[in-house]
Amino acid sequence: MPNVLVFAETRAAGLRKVALEAVTAARAFVDSAGGGEVHALVAGPAGAASHAATLGKYGADVVLTCEHAGFARYAREATAATLAERAKKGYRAVFVPFSANGRDLAARVAARLDAPLASDVTSIAAAGDAITVKHPGYANKVIIELTIAGPLAVISIRPSAFTPAEKPKSPRGESVAPAADPGAERVVVKDVVEGAKGKLDLGEAPVIVAGGRGLKAAEHFKLVEDLAAAFGNAAVGATRAVTDDGWRPHSDQIGQTGRQVSPQLYVAIGISGAIQHLAGMRTSRTIVAINKDPEAPIFKVADYGIVGDAFEIVPALTAAILEARKGH
Amino acid sequence: MKIAVCIKRTPDSESRFKVAAGGSGIDEAGLKFDIDDFASYAVEAALQINEKQGPGETIVIAVGPDAIQETLRKAMSMGVDRAVHLKAEAAPFDGIAIAKALAAELKSGGFDLILFGKHAFDTGAGIVGTATAELLGLPCITAASKLEIAGGKGTARREIEGAGEMVEFSLPAVVTVDEGIARPRYPSLKGIMAAKKKPMEIKPAQLGPLRVTVKAMELPAERPPGRIIGQGAAAVPQLVKLLQNEAKVL
């Protein structure tokens, strides 16, 4: 009957979707192993305990709250110390989201515990004494199945791999003291610069919306920008033809002589798909193409294509995305 | 400054992969290997820091089989001063084990800064750098997209899903670098020639027991050929559904 300790990641006092995914994964794991408890640990400023109800809705049996003003932002060393300390208390596994901070946390905790760590997994299963996980490696080109040996495993979970599922429990609450002072971090957070100010870099944006000649004029690029904004985590790219004509700065150019990108989702609007452009984006995980010309080469590399007038399709898509993303 | 960079040898990211006979590894026939992309950003960042800060030393370290020596030479052809090869039959998938081997080597090195790539192309795990820092008891900045070092202190920016976290720290420290930190220089023929004569130490890697091992590898389902799902704005709802449920990117 394994118990799993889950790190419930928060941001700006709110529970993140990845936290619920991790709890769901833990719940599924312990249930498949014939029972056990899911303990969710939340580290946050005063009021963090209020997340207990939500965590319980998704299957947490116990919600451990570590409240300290210093956890208002990611206090990496104190969080790792606290999570690692707790993990010593009879758990089979520690689940952490493989988010930007989560991956940092998981590695710290595993090192502290001298426990094996498997990252970015998409499925978890018990296999006798061991745990097996699957992880898409080689830039999602090869699915690797790993066996984790040992009494305690640290596992970080790929965001969006598990869909939060409600499995309501009435969780017991427990207060946990920080195992190290969050005010004594050696990595000091000076500032967190929110999205709009810090324009997403093409190289790290999970979604890229790019426009080409098919948009006809510079002012129509607003359609591309609106769609990018609707995604919330998208950067705007352009083809060489467009940057050459000065509609967009050269730094936005995606292609052979511009940026080579590999986002999760690439939306190509009014782009024909010349070899030089494809060289810059064809390794994107999912490619959507919107173009008037059904013979355009871009449709050969796109996973999903819509033939038609971008000026009609893109606004409709923008509205649909905004709708779909409500509550992320 | 004395800077160590830990690198990995990985296959070219553009390759098409096949699973090897036996099913627990990839078929390496015909694959081209090189310094992992993120590790090469780390090498470049180290070289630039020492170029800016005045004379210093850069050392490159890697865990793996003999083939990795070519990769270490490549780093030296970019300008790194010397290399350490921690010999192991293969670079394991157990990130904590690699971290232990590296920490053992780095412990007594007196490094001001230790750099890693934020993750490697093959494992995509992002474990080794941060875990090594933890084992060495050093402050660690994971996935820095910007890095400035001056007067024994550092500032960095981490991308945290739609926002940037600006941090400060003191040296010695460990930083794992993200794209955007530096563009790796192209080695000149002069550099390639010089690298052949630079020193390389070879020692066994102290990995310890491997607790994360590959059980099997398989290729994902064939990416279905691109399909045009519809015409005009009417196709939009179908597209959103597919993005949510099939592609799982929403």
Place this chain on the structure above:
Amino acid sequence: MVNAENVVFLVVLLAAAGFFSLNVRRLVRYMQIGHAEPRWDRPFARAWNVLRVGIAQAKIMREPVAGAMHATIFWGFMVLTAGTAEFLLAGVFPSFSFAQFLPRPIYALYETSQDAFAVFVLGAIAFAYFRRLVLHPKRLDGDNISHADAYLILGMIAALMVTLLLSAALLEVARPGRVGEPHFASRVIATALSAVPASVAWLAHRILWWTHALLVLAFLNYLPYSKHLHVVTSLINVYFSNTSRKGEGAAMRSMNLEADVEQFGASDVEHLSWKNLLDGYSCTECGRCTAACPANITGKLLSPRKIVVNARQRLMQKGPLVTNDRLEFLRPKLARADAFAASRTPAQVLEHRLLDHYITDEELWACTSCRACVTECPVSIDQLDVINEMRRFLVLTESRFPPEVQPAFESLEKNGSPWAFSSSDRAKWADGMNVPLMADLAARGERPDVLFWVGCMGSFDDRAKKTTVAFARILQSCGIRFAILGQEEHCHGDPARRLGNEYLYQMLAKGTIETLDRYGVLTIVTSCPHCFHQMGNEFPQLGGRYEVIHHSTYIERLLQEGRVPLSSDEGKRLTVAYHDSCYLGRYNDVYDAPRETLRRALPVMTLVEPARTKDRGLCCGAGGGRMFMEERTGKRINAERVEELLATGADTIAVACPFCMTMMNDGAKARDSSVSVVDIAEVVAGRLA
């Protein structure tokens, strides 16, 4: 009878000759700063070039009016040199004359020629002044060249002609009958001056005689200080030049990378060869190279003339210091227009170098290696050689190149193609076409008659793939036993070589040669002129010898032999402008095969020629590795060319190169033109029965 005047003249003559030889020696010593290079091969071909390009002024005549003007002055110069020799000898030995050993009629002809050419040259000089001052051709400006030098030279030549004729005329007035009748011009002038008293005429004659003599000697000694040095060096330069060669002779300089050297390529004059430096002496600053340069025409910094002039200027700066030239007052001031001229200390001069301080990397990267400059140069200078050597230095020694080139280098190294496409996609174009692979044939112990080398563009670029398919269909329709390498094909490294990365190039080329030799390949046909030139003409440097044919030549042969099953209907009445590929044309002299191919395949079409065509054709802009670079300044080269092609009224632009195809397509799209751009193979394939 030798008298005091003769002795004085002898002294003056010896002094002038002595001074001149000191300068010659100095210039030769500077030239020897460059590295050694054997050019003693093919003496007959070289001599023939001197006759054709030099004596017959073949290249100068490419511009008919200026050409005729210069040829007159040049031939006049040669003819009058004989007279000058006689003149100077007579100054020492008063009774000396060629008449002493030439038969009378020959000597009479010789005398007529002197006067005739003196008049012609005067006329040409007058036109030259008019041209420079009034017509003011654009190419005579720019690159900081000096007009003063030109005017001075023209003036001196004019003065020489005038003093020659006047001196003889006044001699005739003072001593009637002394000047032979064949000297018709002098005698006419003498008649006009017959009123001058004999004693005055005699004095004037002596003064003009001495003036002429001193002018000759002054002119001779001014040469090392002027661009007119080409008078001495140009025929020699043409002899030692390789620029008239096509095919294998137009290959880039081979390079030994095993050499244990501190630098590769050229950053300063001592890294260039003696021939490059001789080129510098021979440059007349005419500017024809720059006027033909596609980069310069569209507003880039590059000027081939400037490359040559800068190399010479730098040599004049550094030469004296390196050769420990202590005769400062002799130091030629060819660097007069040089920004670094007077004000630098020797230490500063040595600290600087040709690269960066004279020639910038921006200029070097702007070159498309189209060879127009080399084709135009009347004295056979190789501007491209210097550009290539300096690119090699930038890449191999300093790793300095436009940032967008790095992904191309890295992809070539890892992927065997300048673009990040998986090599396993190489033969996808052949799906469903039943095209045999070399490996499959070899496994059956068979060998094809010809290897069809597809190339990276033809394998990966969507538009170029259509050309590949078209050509394959043509081959199949003719029953040709061919095969492709498929996934075993990888780039031969030509783009790397053009960009100066000789190391990467040799790695890729050797790999390709190994594969070809493993299959025992003898004959290769390819639809890309860059592949064609590289494998046919440059592979021999690395030991790869194959018969390589471009698809235009191959298809033309098939058409000629009647082997292509063409449709019996007329076909479309297209108006086609064929755009010459630089690597087919200027590098390999292939102009007619593509045109003939079009004519034979589509007899009803009308072929129109753009203003700049065949060996004057304007480059599409993609050569010299520029396909992989951004074009950041001036007008786009492909736009310039497309405009020119559209001005012919053609509805179709035909090309025989995938790079040209891309450039013409982009250019046409940018102008929203509906002109269709097709490869000649597509035209022929479209006519298959």
